[in-house]
Amino acid sequence: MVKIMVKRFFNHNIFKIIFIVGLLLGPLILFVLPSDYFDQGQSACLSVVFFDLECYGCGMTRAVMHLMHFELFKALEYNKLVVLVFPLLLLWWLKLVFSLFGKKILKWF
Numbered sequence: 344m345v346k347i348m349v350k351r352f353f354n355h356n357i358f359k360i361i362f363i364v365g366l367l368l369g370p371l372i373l374f375v376l377p378s379d380y381f382d383q384g385q386s387a388c389l390s391v392v393f394f395d396l397e398c399y400g401c402g403m404t405r406a407v408m409h410l411m412h413f414e415l416f417k418a419l420e421y422n423k424l425v426v427l428v429f430p431l432l433l434l435w436w437l438k439l440v441f442s443l444f445g446k447k448i449l450k451w452f
Contacts, residue, residue, distance in 0.1 A: 359443060362443060363440070363443050363444075366436065366439060366440055366443070367440070370411075370436070373408065373411060374411055374412070376408075378408055378409050378411075378412035378414055378417070379408075380408065381404050381405050381408055382405055386401065388400065388401050399422075399424060400422070400424075401422065402421035402422040403421075403422045403424065403425065403428060405418075405421045405422075406418040406419070406421035406422040406424075406425035406428075406429075407425060407428070407429055407432070409421065410425055410429050
């Protein structure tokens with residue numbers, strides 16, 4: 344049922360265009376922001392907020408931002424798993440962009 348509703352939603356050209364613009368502008372906006380934009384502030388991780396324990400995902404947003412700005416060592420300081428997560432995010436983003444243009448890539452993913 345949900346899949347049918349999503350399919351109908353994206354059959355309208357205006358929604359496809361808005362989604363494509365969002366997918367293309369999102370990474371561009373994150374690249375234009377300074378690499379330390381997310382470095383300050385309180386953590387939104389529930390593990391940190393409720394139990395004061397860092398989980399495996401803690402620091403991933405900051406690590407991805409620094410990796411997007413080609414600061415590998417700074418990214419690794421925040422979260423070492425960024426070397427796995429960032430390529431997967433990039434592949435997922437590419438798959439979404441190509442699927443909106445009607446192209447099938449990475450059938451295994």
